[in-house]
Amino acid sequence: xxxxxxxxxxxxxxxxxxxxxxxxxxxxxxxxxxxxxxxxxxxxxxxxxxxxxxxxxxxxxx
Amino acid sequence: xxxxxxxxxxxxxxxxxxxxxxxxxxxxxxxxxxxxxxxxxxxxxxxxxxxxxxxxxxxxxxxxxxxxxxxxxxxxxxxxxxxxxxxxxxxxxxxxxxxxxxxxxxxxxxxxxxxxxxxxxxxxxxxxxxxxxxxxxxxxxxxxxxxxxxxxxxxxxxxxxxxxxxxxxxxxxxxxxxxxxxxxxxxxxxxxxxxxxxxxxxxxxxxxxxxxxxxxxxxxxxxxxxxxxxxxxxxxxxxxxxxxxxxxxxxxxxxxxxxxxxxxxxxxxxxxxxxxxxxxxxxxxxxxxxxxxxxxxxxxxxxxxxxxxxxxxxxxxxxxxxxxxxxxxxxxxxxxxxxxxxxxxxxxxxxxxxxxxxxxxxxxxxxxxxxxxxxxxxxxxxxxxxxxxxxxxxxxxxxxxxxxxxxxxxxxxxxxxxxxxxxxxxxxxxxxxxxxxxxxxxxxxxxxxxxxxxxxxxxxxxxxxxxxxxxxxxxxxxxxxxxxxxxxxxxxxxxxxxxxxxxxxxxxxxxxxxxxxxxxxxxxxxxxxxxxxxxxxxxxxxxxxxxxxxxxxxxxxxxxxxxxxxxxxxxxxxxxxxxxxxxxxxxxxxxxxxxxxxxxxxxxxxxxxxxxxxxxxxxxxxxxxxxxxxxxxxxxxxxxxxxxxxxxxxxxxxxxxxxxxxxxxxxxxxxxxxxxxxx
Numbered sequence: 001x002x003x004x005x006x007x008x009x010x011x012x013x014x015x016x017x018x019x020x021x022x023x024x025x026x027x028x029x030x031x032x033x034x035x036x037x038x039x040x041x042x043x044x045x046x047x048x049x050x051x052x053x054x055x056x057x058x059x060x061x062x
Numbered sequence: 063x064x065x066x067x068x069x070x071x072x073x074x075x076x077x078x079x080x081x082x083x084x085x086x087x088x089x090x091x092x093x094x095x096x097x098x099x100x101x102x103x104x105x106x107x108x109x110x111x112x113x114x115x116x117x118x119x120x121x122x123x124x125x126x127x128x129x130x131x132x133x134x135x136x137x138x139x140x141x142x143x144x145x146x147x148x149x150x151x152x153x154x155x156x157x158x159x160x161x162x163x164x165x166x167x168x169x170x171x172x173x174x175x176x177x178x179x180x181x182x183x184x185x186x187x188x189x190x191x192x193x194x195x196x197x198x199x200x201x202x203x204x205x206x207x208x209x210x211x212x213x214x215x216x217x218x219x220x221x222x223x224x225x226x227x228x229x230x231x232x233x234x235x236x237x238x239x240x241x242x243x244x245x246x247x248x249x250x251x252x253x254x255x256x257x258x259x260x261x262x263x264x265x266x267x268x269x270x271x272x273x274x275x276x277x278x279x280x281x282x283x284x285x286x287x288x289x290x291x292x293x294x295x296x297x298x299x300x301x302x303x304x305x306x307x308x309x310x311x312x313x314x315x316x317x318x319x320x321x322x323x324x325x326x327x328x329x330x331x332x333x334x335x336x337x338x339x340x341x342x343x344x345x346x347x348x349x350x351x352x353x354x355x356x357x358x359x360x361x362x363x364x365x366x367x368x369x370x371x372x373x374x375x376x377x378x379x380x381x382x383x384x385x386x387x388x389x390x391x392x393x394x395x396x397x398x399x400x401x402x403x404x405x406x407x408x409x410x411x412x413x414x415x416x417x418x419x420x421x422x423x424x425x426x427x428x429x430x431x432x433x434x435x436x437x438x439x440x441x442x443x444x445x446x447x448x449x450x451x452x453x454x455x456x457x458x459x460x461x462x463x464x465x466x467x468x469x470x471x472x473x474x475x476x477x478x479x480x481x482x483x484x485x486x487x488x489x490x491x492x493x494x495x496x497x498x499x500x501x502x503x504x505x506x507x508x509x510x511x512x513x514x515x516x517x518x519x520x521x522x523x524x525x526x527x528x529x530x531x532x533x534x535x536x537x538x539x540x541x542x543x544x545x546x547x548x549x550x551x552x553x554x555x556x557x558x559x560x561x562x563x564x565x566x567x568x569x570x571x572x573x574x575x576x577x578x579x580x581x582x583x584x585x586x587x588x589x590x591x592x593x594x595x596x597x598x599x600x601x602x603x604x605x606x607x608x609x610x611x612x613x614x615x616x617x618x619x620x621x622x623x624x625x626x627x628x629x630x631x632x633x634x635x636x637x638x639x640x641x642x643x644x645x646x647x648x649x650x651x652x653x654x655x656x657x658x659x660x661x662x663x664x665x666x667x668x669x670x671x672x673x674x675x676x677x678x679x680x681x682x683x684x685x686x687x688x689x690x691x692x693x694x695x696x697x698x699x700x701x702x703x704x705x706x707x708x709x710x711x712x713x714x715x716x717x718x719x720x721x722x723x724x725x726x727x728x729x730x731x732x733x734x735x736x737x738x739x740x741x
Contacts, residue, residue, distance in 0.1 A: 030627075031627045031631075033712070033713045033715075034627075034630075034631040034712045034713050035631070036626075036627040036628075036630040036631045037363070037627060037630070038625075038627040039621055039626060039627070041600065041622060046600045046625060047600075047625055047627065048600055048601050048602070048603035048604050048605075048624075048625035048628055049601075049604075050604045050605075050729035050730060050731060050732035051686065051729060051730040051731060051732075052688065052729060052730065053729035053730075053732065
């Protein structure tokens with residue numbers, strides 16, 4: 001079974017950004033609400049998060 | 063038996079033809095220079111969706127009509143111009159000439175109709191003012207461009223104190239103004255926000271004045287021969303009965319010796335209708351080495367159905383001949399098999415330094431500075447620099463016969479690689495002082511607006527000839543919108559001003575810019591804002607999409623330059639709705655229909671309604687505060703013909719009404735996309 005976790009982040013800045021190091025182990029990260037794949041930009045996962053809002057991510061081993 | 067022989071022979075003939083086509087690969091640097099006599103893209107036929115010109119000559123002022131527009135002719139300039147059924151002018155366009163201390167207003171004089179073809183009508187007028195003869199040889203073509211040589215001539219040297227062209231635009235139409243000179247300054251203005259003194263500008267090549275749906279372009283191609291106060295070369299003022307654009311060509315005593323011509327372009331916009339399914343044309347960068355899986359993913363997961371093939375596969379920069387013809391054919395086939403169209407990178411102002419055809423024609427083709435050096439490119443700082451690699455390039459001028467080579471080259475590439483069109487980078491027009499091909503009018507820079515328009519017309523003709531109805535010209539028009547070009551463009555990508563490289567920021571995108579160039583309605587082309595505005599500014603992804611989507615502007619997608627996880631479900635939702643297949647009615651924020659009676663007003667709303675009663679609506683919060691959309695469900699149900707179900711188009715979540723209203727929370731600088739359909 002794939003290992004899974006849910007990750008949510010938020011920021012009160014406008015317009016904010018949230019960065020998270022891309023894991024070296026093979027995972028696939030998707031927006032848990034839309035199913036869209038979140039691709040790394042270079043070595044980082046980079047997500048745009050509206051002010052006072054959130055993103056929910058589904059991360060699973062490939 | 064005879065039948066078998068005949069069939070066999072027929073099959074063989076077809077096979078030979080196919081082999082010939084597959085094996086053919088034109089050498090674009092062929093020493094025989096076949097492009098010089100090819101006349102590629104030159105025809106008297108009118109390519110759809112343009113329509114043949116019609117002429118109503120049975121009146122004092124003849125009227126020439128093209129798609130969507132009509133021009134009531136007069137000398138020296140038209141007396142009325144209509145676009146989409148609305149009059150653009152509050153009165154005749156006039157020329158004021160002051161000579162010998164007396165001012166004469168020239169307007170509405172008779173014209174002489176001359177050549178009349180379906181693609182082009184020629185006419186002229188002639189007037190005498192004191193010692194000066196004013197003549198106006200003119201043409202109008204099917205794109206609606208009126209091309210005028212405003213000509214002053216004098217048998218003996220004669221002094222003129224003033225020459226100005228005055229265009230009284232209807233105040234109902236003159237809501238916005240967009241002016242620009244490529245590589246010069248530009249502006250997107252609301253006319254009602256101009257001060258009491260109006261707007262004064264130095265010579266500026268292109269002016270457009272209009273509303274949300276139509277407008278009028280005025281173009282000149284050089285400041286050479288303009289005299290007087292350079293800061294007042296153009297004036298835009300609000301008058302009691304019109305908004306007046308004055309081009310003050312001669313503003314101080316100036317001697318006319320022999321003949322002096324000023325070339326003027328007038329074009330009502332929009333230039334053409336757009337086809338069913340245009341809202342679903344979704345453009346993106348694509349690999350030059352695609353696998354079948356990659357191509358399938360590009361369409362099915364990324365929602366990109368038009369693939370840009372970059373110049374990395376070409377023999378030289380902006381040289382539409384691939385390094386490996388067979389490999390390139392397979393690339394195109396791979397995308398076609400997956401259901402995508404392919405366009406190939408070219409520029410209208412540059413070509414590879416290493417190409418033999420450039421080396422042979424360098425002196426003639428070069429786009430130059432006053433010192434004769436290339437205006438830009440790898441030899442612009444040092445003409446002796448050797449071309450380093452296949453991507454090295456030089457500036458070349460579209461007013462030279464480089465244009466003949468480029469159209470011919472695109473024609474060959476379209477024929478031999480089954481391409482669907484071109485992506486135009488650097489369309490210009492920039493400026494040139496190379497007298498070898500006729501630039502540097504009266505010693506000043508020539509901004510070849512007319513030559514660049516002619517080149518667009520020929521490229522559009524070639525693309526449509528090879529792919530009727532589906533061919534594509536997609537243009538990166540940088541910071542400004544020029545109707546002479548955009549009329550012959552299917553998709554345009556502006557927004558370069560917001561890039562880091564341009565020292566800009568997405569926050570400089572104003573509502574006025576979106577009103578003028580955000581929807582494409584005024585040009586008759588599809589807007590696809592440059593994604594590079596987001597490069598290294600990924601935090602603006604929601605912010606940018608919130609501003610573009612209500613205007614129907616589907617950003618050029620590049621997963622490496624944005625948080626594509628925000629954009630991907632948007633692109634998929636649009637294709638799932640059928641925007642690439644079905645006819646839809648479309649509304650944008652300036653005119654949201656009554657059935658979507660939303661609050662608060664600060665929100666921006668745009669959407670599509672299909673004939674089967676479905677709607678896809680984007681609601682954007684362009685403020686920095688929390689907002690909640692409230693809209694009565696009853697109005698929506700009346701419009702769509704019965705009870706509806708409303709879902710978040712990106713997550714599929716049902717949006718339940720609260721009481722009688724649909725209530726949707728929208729974060730600051732963000733958007734929600736709603737799918738509304740009958741239960």
